[in-house]
Amino acid sequence: METFDHIIVGGGIVGASVAYHLACKGAGSVLLLERNELASAASSRAAGLMLQASAKISKTPLANQTRKTIPLLEEELGESVGFHNVGSLRIAASEDRAADLDAMARDASKWGIPVEWPSVNTVSHMVPWLDTSTIRKVAFMPTDGYADPYILSMSYIAAARARGVVVRPRTEVRDVLTEGQKVTGVTSDAGQIACGTVIDACGVWAALFSERVGYPLPMAPVRSHYWITEPDEVYGGEHPVTILSDAAAYTRPEVGGLVLGVQEPRSATFNARDLPNDPAAFSPTKGEEHWDILATASKAVAQFFPAIKSSQFSSYICGLSSYTPDGEIILGPVPGVSGFYAAAGACGSGITLSAGMGDVIADLVLGRKPAFDIAPFRPDRFGQVDPFGEPFRDQCAAARASKIRKVATRPEHRSGSAGVVRAK
Ligand SMILES: Cc1cc2nc3c(=O)[nH]c(=O)nc-3n(C[C@H](O)[C@H](O)[C@H](O)COP(=O)(O)OP(=O)(O)OC[C@H]3O[C@@H](n4cnc5c(N)ncnc54)[C@H](O)[C@@H]3O)c2cc1C
Known part of the structure; x- marks a missing residue:
């Protein structure tokens, strides 16, 4: 029987990063198995925002680790990994959101992440479409930005392969083999493979996969989506990512146009058991018209982005992310089965947290103490x-709704519609 020290199941960005980090730390033989094409699920649909400071301070060091890893990967591969270092503007119009900014800035400083406090006038020049009249406070985080999530995923894969990791797409893992509560291998559609460690990096399917060792992970698939406008000079080119937390929305530049993401008050969730193996065969809607969702969100967004009324939206990207009830990821050994680890439940931040998650799992697998506090991420915390x-699943949807804020947006900011225009 073929034998590896470690088998990673799932070839999205998280599995790819785990593979790379295991190889960097000299963990022995590593096999990554993906049942479809590499990075073909959530990791190719993400908006790619990479924000180091967030409402969840437990995640900041992991996001910071990803940011630090990007130049190392670029050096190793001798090419860009698709990161755009445009910085992020965190914008607050209300007192609550301004307080959030202060807390995030304190947290960022703790990890050496630079934070600037530009004047409103400076912000107007940085983001020409932004209406600054109701802004109370703005923080600028110059080392943030956005990445092409597919390129970054494939960069981890390329670097892992160069370090000896064996990567096999189009190979499904069907079961986990155990002996006396210890992992001994997997059954794949190409036969049995022996190993001492299995890492569950199956994205929204991770709970289904971990169920095979009797422990369905506490996470649920929740819908995420964004819209893209046609290019227009009104957007001002490569400007910073903006986080409009009072409107539960974000933007980033996209080849002359704008990506606009909104977080619904209660996102649609799905039972993982109902998901097909191929994400391309599944549309995460519950019969709603996505233009109506955008129109509903547009009143709050228009406070900061008045041009939304005349913007020509040409694309809609929708997919599933795994969320947990507390908005924290799931990272670490799964109770009851020695050698089985979870790297999942990324709560819509798997691109941002990818290197941090990979680094932690590699340390755990090697019996080393991770560099960061992982107590908030324990798989058994619920x-x-x-x-x-x-x-x-409802609790998971609520966690998504409050992702970029500590307090929910007041209902009056969500009612009505400023109207949106679809591109012809
Ligand atoms: C619309 C949208 C916008 C987003 N925006 C952002 C953003 O701006 N910033 C950010 O950081 N994150 C964002 N995310 C979240 C991010 O995309 C995810 O957190 C991340 O891609 C998760 O990576 P993953 O590797 O865990 O999962 P995936 O990329 O889904 O990969 C999991 C893989 O496991 C494979 N698999 C499952 N079961 C098996 C099996 N039994 N055998 C073999 N293979 C298996 C699947 O085929 C799949 O390819 C967004 C997500 C969406 C949907």
Whole structure:
């Protein structure tokens, strides 16, 4: 039987990063198995925002680790990994959001992440379409930006392969083999493969996969989406990412146009058991018209982006991300089975956290103490739950709604519509 020290299941950005980090740390033989094409699920649909400071301070060091890894990867590969270092503007119009900014800035400084406080006038020049009249406070984080998530995923893969990792797409893992509560291998559609460690990096399918060792991970698939405008000089080219947290929205430049993402008050969730193996065969809608969702969000967004009323939206990108009820990721050994690890539940931040997650898992697998506090990410922190049931999924949707804010946006900011224009 073929034998590897470690088998990673799932070839999205998280699995790719785990592979790279295991190889960097000299972990022995590593095999990555992906049942479809590499990075063909969530990791090719992400907006690619890479924000180091967030409402969840536990994630900041992991995001910072990704940011530090990007230049190392570029040096190793001798080419760009698709990161655009445009910085991020965190914009607050309300007192609550301004308080959030202060907390995030304190946290960022703790990790050496630079934070600037530009004047409103400077901000107007940085982002020409932004209406600054209601802005109370703005922080600029110059080392943030956005990445092409597919290029970054494939960069981890290329660097891992160069360091000896074996990568096999179009190979499904069907089961985990154990002996006396210890992992001994996997059954794939290409036969059995022996190993001492299995890492579950199966994205929104991770709970289904971990169920095979009797422990469905506490996470649920939640819809994420964004719209893209046609190019127009009104957007001002490569400007910073903007986080409009009062409107639960974000933007980033996209080849002369703008990406606009909004977080719904209650996103649609799905039972992982209903998902097909191929994400291209699944549309995460529940019968809603996405233009209506955009129109509903547009009143709050128009406070900062008045041009939304005349913007020509030409594309809509929609996909599933795994969320947990507390908005924290799932990272670490799965109870009850020695040698089985989870790198999942990325809560819509898997691109941002990719290197941090890979670094932690590689250390754990090697029996080393991770560089960061991983207590908030323990797979067993909710006790026994049914991750496929609606009550649990509702909690996960609520975690998505409050992702970029500590307090929910007041309802009056969400009612009505400023109107949106679809590109012909
Ligand atoms: C619309 C949208 C916007 C987003 N925007 C951002 C953003 O701006 N910034 C950010 O950081 N994150 C963002 N995200 C989240 C980010 O895309 C995810 O957190 C990240 O891609 C998760 O990576 P992953 O490797 O865990 O999962 P995936 O990329 O989904 O990969 C999991 C892989 O596991 C494979 N698999 C499953 N089961 C098996 C099996 N049994 N055998 C073999 N293979 C298996 C699947 O085929 C899949 O390819 C966004 C997500 C969406 C949908």
